[in-house]
Amino acid sequence: MTEPVSPHADVPPTAALLPVTVDVVALTVRDDALHVLLVERGVDPYRGALALPGGFVLPGERLAQAARRELAEETGVRPPGHLEQLRTYGPLDRDPRGPVLSVAYLLLAPEFGVVHAGSDAGGAAWHPVEPLLPAAPGPSAGPGVPTASGDPAPSGGLAFDHARILADGVERARAKLEYSALATAFCPPEFTVADLRRVYEAVWGVRLDPRNFSRKATTTPGFLAETGRTTSGGTGRPATLYRAAPNPASLPTTVPAQGATPGSAADPDDAPASVPAVLDPPLMRPRR
Amino acid sequence: MTEPVSPHADVPPTAALLPVTVDVVALTVRDDALHVLLVERGVDPYRGALALPGGFVLPGERLAQAARRELAEETGVRPPGHLEQLRTYGPLDRDPRGPVLSVAYLLLAPEFGVVHAGSDAGGAAWHPVEPLLPAAPGPSAGPGVPTASGDPAPSGGLAFDHARILADGVERARAKLEYSALATAFCPPEFTVADLRRVYEAVWGVRLDPRNFSRKATTTPGFLAETGRTTSGGTGRPATLYRAAPNPASLPTTVPAQGATPGSAADPDDAPASVPAVLDPPLMRPRR
DNA sequence: ATAATAGTGTCTTTTAGACAATATTGT
């Protein structure tokens, strides 16, 4: 029998002990545009500013678990979709309270309704990402965000370094659509080829030829599985309904967990589950 | 004047305070094979086992800074090459000492000599990666590592979860060669097309046609810059010497730092520096 | 019938891959 050991028993005394937050870049496609889930901060620092949903990791908690908990607390629902780790920021010069490490997660999900206004944050809501991203180069485009004067937010109108984290999340999402089947994560369980095309168009900000797209999507192995059913009611010819193909030749996910709590074992969100045989050709490519 | 504030002043008391390590997957190409830098652990846990170089982040230290410090301490030299963040592991079920967060970094570098045997680790040395990776699927290949019996190492003969981290690093490296110009990070400042081809061949484990490769490499914009010089002395026709092209249309690296220590400002290693216009075509592709 | 969207056929352009042929060096 081992007594409940105090954490960090044998860690060298010179090691830093850092508070760790998780922040979630939750993306969805809504009205043919990419949207991100943001909360209005109800506490300092950055009280009143928009921020990514997130918060501190609790003792004994896993990172992905913390991400899902924060998301649930701040939306009132348990969000669907694909959750994966994005990257880690900090610990210096990003939080006025002092050194804080932040592990960002990326959620790609079909639009889900936001119910609840959390305790320390005004309700969460979907916001179009485009005005929050750094202006594209080339011919100087429209005005960014008016940046309400007096606002302490450093960039893009978001608290902390969240504008940068958002930009990184969007870039990751754009890249993943190209060489993985993850576009389906933005769709409900059953969807049409046109739904899927609108995901690519919104995330990449391009127009794709519906005819060539249809052929490419339906003939790419491991991408779509026919349900046998079709849409009805809308105008025009009914469309075939698909769902995401079941784990296409998934890579053997190294290290399946070892001596851990069996059941909450190795974080499935952290295992690049049905992810990308790297050396396969891209699934989809934007127009040249 | 602000007094030196105690760290974590206003952090909620329920937040976990975690020790954080950095671990570095340092890869190089040596004798036409991908190698990783490993140290033999001189202290518990996993004393005597091979491990990735790394250690605890110190108070006031940045992540990439800690990665470079550990690397320097354990090799005796300041390694060249491209350093980028890989991903974050933990904090549960990965260190017998208790919950520890580990932020892994990836270094892609030309082979550099290892000088020094650090204090808490036997000397660092290059090891071929192939026997350390999980057996590829398909027809069951050769025997992995004999796994010296009595060794507490969980997998691949490496301490902690380092076999998994290594696998993730190799996968990242393989992917990056495909759509970025990072293969040059494995080369010395001046190199030939053949040198570069051997990088691809070693990392991907394939053979590439030297003639088609040469054309592709030299005609891809933003990849190579001619030095005007050529090799000499070797057998055969002298080859043109190239260096990596200077930042090809680099993306505007969001958030250039704000109120930080000017000089050690925003970590350049953490900024995806000259990284991949995502929507560009891949630079190179492995054979089908 | 008309409008609207879904999906197929076919041609053109681009890119990748195979491989002959030429170029330039050391021995």
Place this chain on the structure above:
DNA sequence: ACAATATTGTCTAAAAGACACTATTAT
């Protein structure tokens, strides 16, 4: 001259893209 490696040229095959045309529904 011969061996060895570098580099260019040319043809073929595969993939991407443009776009006419057919299919199937609602009104």
